[in-house]
Amino acid sequence: xxxxxxxxxxFSQRLSxxxxxxxxxxxxxxxxxxxxxxxxxxxxxxxxxxxxxxxLVRGSGTFVGxxxxxxxxxxxxxxxxxxxxFSIFLLSTVPQLVLAIFIATMLDxxxxxxxxxxxxxxxxxxxxPVAVGLIFTVIFADKFGIVNTNLQAIGxxxxxxxxxxxxxxxxxxxxxxxxxTGYNALILLAAMQAINRDYYEAATxxxxxxxxxxxxxxxxxxxxxxxxxxxxxxxxxxQIFDEPRVFDQFGRGGAGQQWLTISLYxxxxxxxxWNFGRAAAMAWILFLIIVAIGLINLLVTxxxxxxxxxxxxxxxxxxxxxxxxxxx
Amino acid sequence: MTVRTSRRTVAAAIAGAATIAIIATGCAPSGxxxxxxxxxxxxxxxxxxxxxxxxxxEFTEETGIEVIHNKAATxxxxxxxxxxxxxxxxLADVEAVEIDWFTEAMQYSDLLAPVPDDLKGxxxxxxxxxxxxxxxNLIAYGTDIGPQGICFRSDLFAAAxxxxxxxxxxxxxxxxxxxxxxxxxxxxxxxKPFIDSANSVLQGIVxxxxxxxxxxxxTIIATENPDIQDAYNTVVEKAIxxxxxxxxxxxxxxxxxxxxxxxxxxxxxWMHGIISGNAPDITGWDIADAFPGGGGNWGGSYLTVPANxxxxxxxxxxxxxxxxxxxQIKAFLNAGTFPSQPDAYTDEALTGYTNEYFxxxxxxxxxxxxxxAVTVSTFKGPKYFQFHDALQNAVTRVFDGLxxxxxxxDTWVTEVSAF
Numbered sequence: 001x002x003x004x005x006x007x008x009x010x011f012s013q014r015l016s017x018x019x020x021x022x023x024x025x026x027x028x029x030x031x032x033x034x035x036x037x038x039x040x041x042x043x044x045x046x047x048x049x050x051x052x053x054x055x056l057v058r059g060s061g062t063f064v065g066x067x068x069x070x071x072x073x074x075x076x077x078x079x080x081x082x083x084x085x086f087s088i089f090l091l092s093t094v095p096q097l098v099l100a101i102f103i104a105t106m107l108d109x110x111x112x113x114x115x116x117x118x119x120x121x122x123x124x125x126x127x128x129p130v131a132v133g134l135i136f137t138v139i140f141a142d143k144f145g146i147v148n149t150n151l152q153a154i155g156x157x158x159x160x161x162x163x164x165x166x167x168x169x170x171x172x173x174x175x176x177x178x179x180x181t182g183y184n185a186l187i188l189l190a191a192m193q194a195i196n197r198d199y200y201e202a203a204t205x206x207x208x209x210x211x212x213x214x215x216x217x218x219x220x221x222x223x224x225x226x227x228x229x230x231x232x233x234x235x236x237x238x239q240i241f242d243e244p245r246v247f248d249q250f251g252r253g254g255a256g257q258q259w260l261t262i263s264l265y266x267x268x269x270x271x272x273x274w275n276f277g278r279a280a281a282m283a284w285i286l287f288l289i290i291v292a293i294g295l296i297n298l299l300v301t302x303x304x305x306x307x308x309x310x311x312x313x314x315x316x317x318x319x320x321x322x323x324x325x326x327x328x
Numbered sequence: 329m330t331v332r333t334s335r336r337t338v339a340a341a342i343a344g345a346a347t348i349a350i351i352a353t354g355c356a357p358s359g360x361x362x363x364x365x366x367x368x369x370x371x372x373x374x375x376x377x378x379x380x381x382x383x384x385x386e387f388t389e390e391t392g393i394e395v396i397h398n399k400a401a402t403x404x405x406x407x408x409x410x411x412x413x414x415x416x417x418x419l420a421d422v423e424a425v426e427i428d429w430f431t432e433a434m435q436y437s438d439l440l441a442p443v444p445d446d447l448k449g450x451x452x453x454x455x456x457x458x459x460x461x462x463x464x465n466l467i468a469y470g471t472d473i474g475p476q477g478i479c480f481r482s483d484l485f486a487a488a489x490x491x492x493x494x495x496x497x498x499x500x501x502x503x504x505x506x507x508x509x510x511x512x513x514x515x516x517x518x519x520k521p522f523i524d525s526a527n528s529v530l531q532g533i534v535x536x537x538x539x540x541x542x543x544x545x546x547t548i549i550a551t552e553n554p555d556i557q558d559a560y561n562t563v564v565e566k567a568i569x570x571x572x573x574x575x576x577x578x579x580x581x582x583x584x585x586x587x588x589x590x591x592x593x594x595x596x597x598w599m600h601g602i603i604s605g606n607a608p609d610i611t612g613w614d615i616a617d618a619f620p621g622g623g624g625n626w627g628g629s630y631l632t633v634p635a636n637x638x639x640x641x642x643x644x645x646x647x648x649x650x651x652x653x654x655x656q657i658k659a660f661l662n663a664g665t666f667p668s669q670p671d672a673y674t675d676e677a678l679t680g681y682t683n684e685y686f687x688x689x690x691x692x693x694x695x696x697x698x699x700x701a702v703t704v705s706t707f708k709g710p711k712y713f714q715f716h717d718a719l720q721n722a723v724t725r726v727f728d729g730l731x732x733x734x735x736x737x738d739t740w741v742t743e744v745s746a747f
Contacts (some may be wrong), residue, residue, distance in 0.1 A: 026600070137579050141579040255725045
């Protein structure tokens with residue numbers, strides 16, 4: 001014969017309950033408010049503008065649907081820019097990773113003045129991209145550049161750095177490699193140092209040479225880090241802007257769009273032609289391209305990680321060895 | 329316990345809000361306030377207008393108005409800033425605009441305070457005409473201009489069997505045809521290019537046309553304009569074979585001023601400093617009082633007063649003072665910015681001005697002659713820069729051998745059809 005009565009709680013109890021419930025959200029809210037203002041809002045606003053013919057000065061526009069998107073996809077410049085971006089990306093990422101692994105392996109050895117060598121590899125990364133551009137403009141100038149004057153001095157033909165698309169990509173990729181190789185080398189070095197030294201000792205006992213050890217122990221263990229490095233380089237590579245922009249005096253990718261990249265084209269549409277509707281559409285297209293490449297990366301990553309998760313070659317060979325030892 | 333926590337919560341919330349508020353207001357301009365009873369004005373320029381602190385102090389002395397001078401590094405920085413803030417807020421009370429992007433600003437002439445009627449006639453006709461909008465309002469105060477002469481290497485001219493003193497050289501270039509003829513002679517005699525770049529010739533020819541790519545009513549005539557087609561053909565056929573570079577301002581171009589890669593340049597007043605800076609040890613440079621096919625102007629700037637500024641009237645006073653013939657002469661002596669006010673052309677400081685580097689050439693006199701030889705003010709619509717840039721690219725493609733002249737013209741036509 002009891003009636004359930006609502007439990008009476010004091011105000012202070014209720015306050016403390018709210019405190020537990022809501023305070024954490026309040027504490028983390030500054031970041032999210034800031035993120036909403038400087039992160040989400042611009043992205044959404046860009047999407048809105050991409051469907052409009054936008055006048056920046058008067059801050060108004062008219063709705064034009066997907067016209068801006070179709071306009072961009074019909075531009076020959078867009079496709080040239082896409083080709084250039086991927087070409088520069090490949091020319092920079094592949095040699096850069098090979099070189100970074102090599103440098104990291106060297107630094108991983110027991111050498112004198114370790115910190116000095118490690119800091120030296122990171123030095124180019126500290127130099128601002130624009131400064132790198134200025135230095136390399138002098139190196140890659142067509143007539144009086146350092147490379148071409150040396151080539152001519154030994155009787156070879158000068159390289160047309162600024163008129164041939166391929167050579168312009170090589171020059172720009174060189175700037176990228178100069179800046180990022182050391183950075184990637186240090187990340188890979190950190191991963192190398194985390195590899196259990198027992199593996200190497202065992203391998204040495206087994207009579208494996210340095211090259212064999214590198215191929216069978218170091219590389220497989222680096223796989224997750226390599227994947228990380230590849231993904232970050234991909235994103236950076238697809239957004240490449242500074243280096244091609246400072247490659248000549250105009251910064252618009254060359255008279256025949258030899259080294260126009262997607263970001264450069266996007267910038268020119270926005271700030272050169274003041275067409276922010278088209279620039280916004282372009283930004284979204286670039287975003288979608290990066291998402292697509294990111295998904296491909298993810299798929300590749302998954303397959304690679306799965307093979308590593310079950311049996312890494314190192315573990316397999318070790319187990320075989322133990323089995324053999326036991327059998328003996 | 330509870331009370332303490334919640335007080336902390338409030339404090340955290342306030343701190344968070346304050347952070348955001350600081351960030352949000354961090355980039356707001358802080359000028360425009362009346363400090364100590366004097367009005368403050370902001371003035372924004374780029375590169376070097378010759379407006380030194382001493383010069384601006386003279387204005388403060390006369391009027392009691394203090395001037396804060398902000399300089400952007402390049403005209404491009406100033407352009408981006410200008411259009412981001414025009415019509416909103418944050419522009420300086422007086423803003424400098426370069427002629428290259430002035431046509432873009434003309435589209436928004438309603439957002440600028442017009443120049444008072446009593447100042448009309450202060451500037452050269454074509455300088456004023458270019459700043460007058462469709463409604464007949466003069467919307468900007470002319471500062472400097474770039475009257476072009478011909479800079480040449482007298483030593484290289486002499487070596488090639490051409491006349492080398494400046495009066496005789498000036499006789500060589502009455503028309504573009506004569507100019508190309510001399511160029512061909514020089515190239516044949518020496519095996520070296522005659523002029524620095526093909527695109528500066530294009531610039532020179534296009535700046536003598538009445539209409540370039542657009543008509544005042546907005547009709548786009550770029551690809552149909554026979555004058556433009558002629559200009560392109562002339563440059564491709566006659567200028568490219570005698571040019572050292574496709575365009576200016578590259579690393580090679582800068583270096584080549586000293587090592588005799590070419591013998592002549594189209595030379596606005598502001599180019600003098602660039603040549604003497606790039607080739608300090610060369611003694612052969614000189615200037616001829618001539619320009620093929622009449623006068624030619626290249627470059628120059630204006631001052632504008634955004635209509636929504638806090639002190640429009642005082643700002644107009646400052647712009648008026650800065651562009652008066654007397655002040656403009658001082659700016660010229662400070663930074664070589666050639667005056668656009670005819671009244672300044674009788675000033676002895678200008679008429680007697682000589683340039684030691686260029687073999688003591690009377691650059692003041694030459695500039696005046698060249699400025700007065702300009703008769704045409706090319707109509708440049710809002711998209712002038714885009715059209716012209718694309719045409720320059722077309723010339724560069726031919727120069728680099730990427731495309732034939734016909735292909736490159738067709739590429740240009742396709743390109744500009746998308747603008």
